[in-house]
Amino acid sequence: MxxxxxxxxxxxxxxxxxxxxxxxxxxxxxxxxxxxxxxxxxxxxxxxxxxxxxxxxxxxxxxxxxxxxxDPQARGLAFRRSFLIGLVFDNPTAQYIVNLQYGALDALRDSGFELVVHPCDSKSEGYIEGIKRFAQQQKLYGVILIPRVSEDQALADALKEIGCRYVRIASVPMDEPANMVLTHDRQAGAEAANYLESLGHRRVALITGPKRYRSSIERGGGFTEALAKRGIELPPERVYEGGYTFESGVAGAEALLTRHPRPTAIFACNDEMAAGVYKAALRMGLSIPGDLSVVGYDDSPLASQLWPALTTLRLPVRDLGRQAAAMLLAENWPRAAQAQAGISVSPHLVVRDSCQPPQA
Amino acid sequence: MxxxxxxxxxxxxxxxxxxxxxxxxxxxxxxxxxxxxxxxxxxxxxxxxxxxxxxxxxxxxxxxxxxxxxDPQARGLAFRRSFLIGLVFDNPTAQYIVNLQYGALDALRDSGFELVVHPCDSKSEGYIEGIKRFAQQQKLYGVILIPRVSEDQALADALKEIGCRYVRIASVPMDEPANMVLTHDRQAGAEAANYLESLGHRRVALITGPKRYRSSIERGGGFTEALAKRGIELPPERVYEGGYTFESGVAGAEALLTRHPRPTAIFACNDEMAAGVYKAALRMGLSIPGDLSVVGYDDSPLASQLWPALTTLRLPVRDLGRQAAAMLLAENWPRAAQAQAGISVSPHLVVRDSCQPPQA
DNA sequence: CTGAAAGCGCTTACAG
DNA sequence: CTGAAAGCGCTTACAG
The missing domain is CATH 1.10.260.40 (lambda repressor-like DNA-binding domains)
Known part of the structure; x- marks a missing residue:
């Protein structure tokens, strides 16, 4: 790079x-x-x-x-633009935030640019105004947008309006290529489905994230789609809408595992919810992977700390951060950024110990 | 505040x-x-x-x-000082970093100051030079130092030498009060000991962090001391030096739980290691808290996600961050900062489901 | 209580 | 390829 x-x-x-x-x-x-x-x-x-x-x-x-x-301040004053990159996020997991910061800093190292963190609450009134003011007042060189704020078109429009460079990290293209880093969630969801199917699972269940997250729609959609392609149906009673939280994983698993016949595998759309599934299964006396196979998403530290270790889709978050920052610094934006946008960052399945063929 | x-x-x-x-x-x-x-x-x-x-x-x-x-840049140029606060850290957990950021940002909100993140590697040659350059080049208004870098006197000296304000977050006073936010780890370690003793435990074990962390020494020391005060001895074979990591928790528990007689309780100096203890116990067929009581430290999200939920010492990290940033901004440093330094941030025990009296 | 001058450390036109 | 002048948006002495 x-x-x-x-x-x-x-x-x-x-x-x-x-x-x-x-x-x-x-x-x-x-x-x-x-x-x-x-x-x-x-x-x-x-x-x-x-x-x-x-x-x-x-x-x-x-x-x-x-x-x-x-002196960056003197240069900034003369340039009418600072050497600061803003990192704007709503409420992802701590691990996600930190990995993204590390990645962005990898790209900024020895460049004279610094990273300024800016959490926000996308559900609060006027949060876009707040970010706009932040970008304008600091004369930010550019901004990195993390899901879920990255999915807000109004925010992107506001940034464009004030002439602030930005890169959106999201699961599907929703802007010029130069403004996007894609996470390919749909493809990863399909990988989870194919893996479970190949193990022989037919009665599988799904715990999604909130509908307002595009990632959730993509992960769940890719999973469902791939299943269908292999002739496996996913009826509504085997789908639970979680909230990307541990507790919602527990609740989802409790709901899904009391159905008859019981599903033999669950795909949770993030690791936190998968951990919730572990807790529910443990409480119900179900063994993993003996009675139930589980697949998560993220490959957070949690995944390898669960017992048995969780099979999950690894999202290379640090790479996302590095990529996003590198695009922002590209000499002749947006041309160069667009070229870089080609470098794809894709999740892939990390097989551990939480899955096996269903019991006869 | x-x-x-x-x-x-x-x-x-x-x-x-x-x-x-x-x-x-x-x-x-x-x-x-x-x-x-x-x-x-x-x-x-x-x-x-x-x-x-x-x-x-x-x-x-x-x-x-x-x-x-x-315009912050113009003001900064004239003032010969920026409106940026640096957050310098080595390698704490993601949750710790993020909570500290949130806390610091609480204090900086609407103040015109921004937070710049700066990870570093305290084991690398010349890392102090790197931080010095960062502070000098950006003309930082102040710097927040997180353990373990906060414990490095050479770093503090370097910062003082270049006239950069700083606040160190650490478990014991090792600088002027105006430069310190204390975390009182010793007292918290004692709380863990007293709690376990009060439940009736006599054969307790300890998994510490690395010796080079002052927090580890304090937590373990406070624990041992309080135990001794209540007439309970902690022989070397019931103490294991971990690395504040999940894996070291597993290894520590495996070592400690194969001793005869087996300890009835383990105090792990952070939650990650406590989670490791859970894994080891599960594998050895020991039930928590039936066969083994466990106390952690931090009250990370992990603590409430384990099953049974982990009893742990809650470190109010966000408060630490808020406090540190507020001290940096104090009008007439270091006088005002010193006054604020009085506001103590103390950990306290959060009792959940991982402890009970030892079995007869 | 208020202001005119000079300067913070750099860059953008504009000339050559 | 190189430079003298003016300016970026503020503040610090210094006068009044």
Whole structure:
């Protein structure tokens, strides 16, 4: 992944030992010591081609030597744009947020950009105004939108209106390619279905997330679709709408497992709900995978900590974050971003110990 | 908690509808429309007392009306200091990081300050240099240090040297009160011991975190101490040094539970390790709390999702974050911060279903 | 209580 | 390829 950093100077090492004056040198100091105008130094900072190679080299090593790094605030003021990337999210799991941050920071490392976190409540009145103000006031360079806010077209429109770059992480294309990182939830849901079918399961059940989450619709839809393609029906009484929470997983499993005949496998649309299924099964005296096979989604730390370890769909969240941030930094947005958008980030099945063929 | 915001203007609402000119008004526009100099507007922005009340009021409502908010970059450039707070952490759990962020953001809301995240690797060579550069380059207003980096005196010294405000979250005082938010781990460890003793347990075991974590030493130490005070000995063979990870909890429990006689209770120094104890017990056919009582630490979401629900010490992480950020913003640092430092954030026992008196 | 001047550290036109 | 002037939107001395 090419690092389209705006400037090389940001990679400046610590002030060279012994350089003296408190490491607070400015562009003027560099210019004076190099015997050029500050405009020339500025050109070097901004990787302009309009500098003679030897001049550039001389200035570059001088900056290195002095431990000079341009002041982001001064640059921002002149550019009318900051070097901050906003991370906007509603209420995903802690693990999701943190992994996304790590990924985004991977891409921002040594670029001179920093990551500013901005949680919000998409159900509150005027939350879009809040984000707009955040973007405008800080003159954000760009914004990364995480589900569920990424799915809000009104938010995207607001951002576009004020001219703020953004990238939406979502399960289906709902914007220009340059503004999207896709998570392919439908395909992953199908993988879960195919896996269970291949083990021999015919009476399977589904615990979805809330309908207002596009991911939930895609995961559940892909699952149902793939099942149908293999000739397996999923009647409404074997589908439970959960809330992506542990408790809803418990409730869903309790509802589904009291049906007769009992399903032999459950696909929960996230790991938290799958953990809820474990609890319900344990309480009902059902063994996993003996009496019940379970598949989750996310591959959160939880998945490997459950016993038996949970078979689940791994969502490479850190990669999503890295990808989104890299697209935002792309030199010639949106052209370059679009090219990068081709790099796909897909979930895949991680087989552990929570599934086996159904008992005869 | 008083919000010592530097300025009122940050709370400016969205541009009043119909105000026209794209909401990009500057201090000059305000000054012109108010018929005063920009210096006077500046005084209002910065809550200077040197403005006639009616003048101030007039300017304030004008700003509100225009949807004016001062540009943080321009202010920062003039102030030689940004309005950014850095959150520096090594590798705590995702839940800890996120809760701390939420807490810090609670305190920063409507203050004009933003939160910049900065993970690091305290085991890597020159990591302190990296943080120093981050603080210096961004001219951070202040930094919040989370364990384990908060325990590194060299880091604190480096920050002090460059004149960067910081607050350390840690289990014991190791700096000026104005620089500390205490988590009182020792006292909480004692609470765990007293609780188990009161239930009648005499053969108890302990799974600590890594020795290099001060929290681990305090939690374990408080536990051991309180036990001793009540006449219960904790021999070395009933103490296992874990790594604050799930896997180490499994390993620890496996080691401790094969001793004869078997301990009737285990205190794990965090919930992840407690979850590991659950797994080991389940595999060994031991029931919780029938055969074994378990106490964790953190009250992470995990705690209530385990079955039976885990009795644990609740660490109010969000409060820690709020407290730390509020101290950083205190008007007259370090005096005011010190006053706030009095507000204590203490863990307390949350009793759920994982403990009972030992079987006869 | 109020203001005119100079400056924070950079960049954008505009010339050459 | 290089530079002198003006400006980004604020604040700090310094006067009054």
């Amino acid at each position: 090419s690092n389209d950093a705006k400037t090389r100077a940001h990679e400046a090492a610590a002030p060279a030992t012994g350089s003296g004056t408190h490491g607070k040198s400015t562009i003027n100091d560099v210019a004076r010591l190099a015997g050029v105008s500050k405009k020339t130094v500025s050109r070097v900072i901004n990787d302009s081609p309009l500098v003679r190679p030897d001049t550039r080299q001389k200035i570059l090593s001088l900056m290195q030597e002095m431990g000079y790094a341009p | 008083s919000n010592d915001a530097k300025t009122r203007a940050h709370e400016a609402a969205a541009p009043a509808t119909g105000s026209g000119t794209h909401g990009k008004s500057t201090i000059n526009d305000v000054a012109r429309l108010a018929g005063v100099s920009k210096k006077t507007v500046s005084r209002v922005i910065n809550d200077s007392p040197l403005v006639r009340p009616d003048t101030r009021q007039k300017i304030l409502s004008l700003m509100q009306e225009m949807g004016y908010a001062p």
